[in-house]
Amino acid sequence: MKIEAATISAPGADFEIQTLELSEPRADEIRVRIAAVGLCHTDLGVRDQPYGMILPVVLGHEGAGIVEAVGAEVTKVAPGDRVLISFRSCGDCKMCGAGQPAYCNHLIAMNFGGARLDGASSFEGKVGSNFFGQSSFATQALTYERNLVKLPQDIPFALAAPLACGVQTGAGSILRALNCPPGSSVAVIGGGTVGLSAVMAAKARGCATIILIEPVRARRDLALQLGATHALDPFAGEIAPAVRAVLPQGVDYVLEASGVAAAAQAAFGYIATRGVLGLVGVPPGGSQLSVPLDLAITFGIGVRGIIEGDSDPDVFIPELLDLHSAGRLPFERLISTYPFHDINAAIAAQLAGEVVKVVLTMDGA
Numbered sequence: 001m002k003i004e005a006a007t008i009s010a011p012g013a014d015f016e017i018q019t020l021e022l023s024e025p026r027a028d029e030i031r032v033r034i035a036a037v038g039l040c041h042t043d044l045g046v047r048d049q050p051y052g053m054i055l056p057v058v059l060g061h062e063g064a065g066i067v068e069a070v071g072a073e074v075t076k077v078a079p080g081d082r083v084l085i086s087f088r089s090c091g092d093c094k095m096c097g098a099g100q101p102a103y104c105n106h107l108i109a110m111n112f113g114g115a116r117l118d119g120a121s122s123f124e125g126k127v128g129s130n131f132f133g134q135s136s137f138a139t140q141a142l143t144y145e146r147n148l149v150k151l152p153q154d155i156p157f158a159l160a161a162p163l164a165c166g167v168q169t170g171a172g173s174i175l176r177a178l179n180c181p182p183g184s185s186v187a188v189i190g191g192g193t194v195g196l197s198a199v200m201a202a203k204a205r206g207c208a209t210i211i212l213i214e215p216v217r218a219r220r221d222l223a224l225q226l227g228a229t230h231a232l233d234p235f236a237g238e239i240a241p242a243v244r245a246v247l248p249q250g251v252d253y254v255l256e257a258s259g260v261a262a263a264a265q266a267a268f269g270y271i272a273t274r275g276v277l278g279l280v281g282v283p284p285g286g287s288q289l290s291v292p293l294d295l296a297i298t299f300g301i302g303v304r305g306i307i308e309g310d311s312d313p314d315v316f317i318p319e320l321l322d323l324h325s326a327g328r329l330p331f332e333r334l335i336s337t338y339p340f341h342d343i344n345a346a347i348a349a350q351l352a353g354e355v356v357k358v359v360l361t362m363d364g365a
Ligand SMILES: [Zn+2]
Pocket: 089, 090, 091, 092, 093, 094, 095, 096, 097, 101, 103, 104, 105, 106
C-alpha cells in the first residue's frame, strides 16, 4: 500500500516526506496505522551517522497507533487494537529468557539492520526499513509481536508514544537497572526526556536526594517541579564541589544521560563509596571513559552501561502507565506535539532546547 514516510537520504540531511510502497505483512508481521511517534536522540544519532544503513532510510522508533492488518502467525494483537511500538527482541535467546530483552543477542540485527532479517526491505525499491523493527516516521509501519504492548483505551497516542523508548529508558534506569532504593541519593546528568524521566522515577521511588545536572535553566526549573531536590549548572564552576556541597559523602547513584563523555568522567569526583555510575546517554562513536582504578577499587565503585532502562516492555510499560495514572510519573509535562510534516522544524526546536520531547502526530490522529 502507498504510505507517507519521512526519509533521510544523506548523513545529517533534513528529513523529506516521501510516498513509498509498503509491503503486505508477512506471516509474523503486523501493520500499524501510526497515530503518533516520538522523536528520540537515537533517531538523530543515526540520521547523522547512518553507519551501514541503506539510504534513503525510514527511522522512527517510538510509534503508537492502531493495528490494521496481521500476518497468519500473529496471535498477540488483532486489527483494531491500540498499541505502543517499542524495541524489537527475539524472545528466544539467553537474555530474552532472563527478562532482559534490551540485551537480546539479536538486538543489533533486529533494530539497526535496516531491513528484514532476510535482507529484504519492507518497502518497494532500495529503501532502508525495519529501524527498531518499525520505521515509524511513517503513516503505516510493519512491526512484530515482540515490539508491541497493547494500550488502554483512555491514553492518547501522543502521550503514550515516548514510553516506547525515552521514558522507559530514563525511568527503567532508576527503577530497574540501578534499582535505587528508597532513601538513596541520585544525580542525573542531562535534563532531556531520559534524564527528566529518571528524576520523576527517583521521586516515585522515594529517593531522598535527587540532583539534576543540566546547563539549560528551563530544564533545571522543570526538574525541580518534577521532584529534583537540587538542580546544578555544570558550567557554573567545578561540578564535584557543587555536588559535595549538597552531599559531602558523595552520591549513591549517578545516571549519565547527556552523552557527554567528560560529564561521565567528572562523576568519579562525586560518587559515594560503593556508588554506581550508570551510562545511558550515547556519546559520539569511539568515546572513552577512564576509570581511576585506585578509586574504583578502594571505594567499591561500579560502572555499568544501560540499554532501554533494562526494560521488558510487556512488564514495564503497564507499570509506567499505572504510575502515570496515579500522578507519580507526569511525563506529559515533557511533551510538545508537532504535525508529522513539520518534522524538521520540530527537530530544530528540540536542538535549540525550546522543547524537551517532540511527538509527531499524523493527520486525523
Ligand atoms: Zn533475544
